[in-house]
Amino acid sequence: MKRHLQLKNTIMTNTSPFTLHKQSSECAARRGEVKTRQGIIQTPVFMPVGTQGTVKAVTPENLQEMNAQIILGNTYHLFIRPGHELIESFGGLHKFMNWKGSILTDSGGFQIFSLKELATITEEGAAFKSHLDGSKLFLSPEDAVHVQQSLGSDIMMCLDTCIPFPATKDETIKATDLTTRWANRCRMAHTKRDQLLFGIVQGGMYPELRREHAAALIDIGFDGYAIGGLSVGEDKHLMYDMTEETVPALPKDYPVYLMGVGTPADLVEGVYRGVDMFDCVMPTRNARNGSLFTEKGKISIKNAQYRDDHGPIDENCTCYTCRNYSRAYLRHLFHAREILSSHLNTIHNLHFYLNLMAGIRKAIEEDNFARFRKDFYSKLENE
Template identity: 55%
Template sequence: MFEVHQQDGKARLGSLQLAHGVVQTPIFMPVGTVGSVKTMVPEDLNKLNAEIILGNTYHLYLRPGMEVIREFGGLHRFIRWDKPILTDSGGFQIFSLNNQRRIDETGAHFQSHIDGRKISLTPELAVEIQETLGADIHMVLDECTPFPATYEQARESMQRSMRWAKRSRDARNRPELWQFGIVQGSMYEDLRRESIEKLTDIGFEGYSIGGLSVGEPKPDMRRIAQFCCEYLPENKPRYMMGVGTPLDIIESIAVGVDMFDCVMPTRNGRNGTLFTSNGRVNIKNSKFRLSQDPLDPNCSCYTCQTFSLSYLRHLFMAQEYTALRLLSLHNLTYYLKLIHDIRGAIREGRFQELLAHHRGLWET
């Protein structure tokens, strides 16, 4: 069950009651592509108060494979995570294969990037995999429309995704696990509305806004997110896939989005880019060589409470694995605290104040 408890403008406070527990919204989901959030262990995530993590159908199907997952009775027991998990269908990863894949009405056909074997992923198989994983929320298989796309390309792609969505719903066998439809239609509002109408006619536990963060200009991303939220059901959760920066998240919450995932905090951490209360920090900057200051004086994470900028820079420049862990830990702490602060701002009726502050911080 999904409930909206409070609103400040279009920003919403809510809760999801899932098979493995309750998740508060808005929510940011750390990405654990192959069953692990990179450099983190479940103990870390629990200490950060992560409520739900994301896994990837495509990668988990290839490795370790469903035989292993069945042996353990599902992904939760295999990775020792007892809170909710969301899995995406693999559509974006297939989209990313470019010339290595072929899409037709039956599904997506591609070669494994691991061993080159040929694989056909149908909507029905995507459901079977995700139900085997035991994901509390799983996505239907969709075709991620590239940007830019002509109107005809976007329409054909969207309509195929809608046919796949119906097949995915018909293939569902575990009603205790939620299934989300994915809105497509590229940058064309009439196609997005047609997609929403077809998905809501099918009926899902929630709806994802797909096909964004694929290279389109930020104004287009914001426009489409706002448009979709105007037509998506108010009593169902809205999930914006693969987004994004702190400002992307806040701007999307402002128009009514509830759920987010992105590799940015961990990937940027591993690349030496940090999100702080004072803006972005590049740990490679030579000005930090002798600095005894913490990375973020307003952060309570182990990294900021224990180590200097100088030491963190040293670890990163020396290519020490410890740096990847410490910097990822900080970025995840920042993102999850940001979500906590946003919830507080909505609860107290000061969301617009918080939005204005972060626009000033991240747009400069």
């Protein structure tokens, strides 16, 4: 029996921001666009993560040059420092950080989950201690929406309860039902309608719970739907299975966002299963650790084999770094702990991700995504 909660019906008349341009005849992959107040986002899309009002090690101009369309900010971190009121006084996050594209803000639920030893989750919201100074703070679903409206993001996320892996079915039901009630409250608090609000589907690793939760969120009514609670320690195949189970339960005329995912292969597999939007810290974090993506797989630039290598990171890459610098130089910068190392490596990794998504969009347009997927795997050597 379905456990739809008895909630006040908050369905609001809204037009989907998503337009479908091409549906693959081979799989669930689709080519479309999402309209925000800042402009049009071509999908499928990868969104670089700029947690604290910056994508680490690169400038907004760098991002524009590599055709980034939308980046992320984070409610939890910006709420703590420098504070949403200060950012609002500058005209919002776009002006504060000088970014002219779209911005999606995560609600902070995952960060609170990650800092669970500092947080207490109740019906009212999340009470937690700042990871900076230990001060006591509180974030309710209404607060999460208010902070994001103050930040001026183009796409806001509902506050959710992220479920650990593994979790029992009873634990999962309890947490998912709380996320539903919070989603209802977020929708009620959503007053700035030109800022889109996405609901987040939870349900752990239980397909029937994910389908039920998707139905509950659709009943409330959002501008888009995210798949949350994946990439939290589960096996890759289980993550793919949960994605494949969840996407068909979501409305086809709304954007689908797979949160916190992932590797280049994860993006290809997510698109294959019908996902439109992705984000992950992997390209930027890996860059700072000297791990660089190529069409043959990852390489570690710190390895001795690159000491006198005159070639670029990837001979088929057209990014600024590959056009101008050798592997030997990049290895030297990494071992010398030069700031330029993170900058050049991050430019390459983000370019790789964004170029991969451009190739995916083109393949769907030409209705040969299956071949693209096969070619992607055939080139891999280092995975």
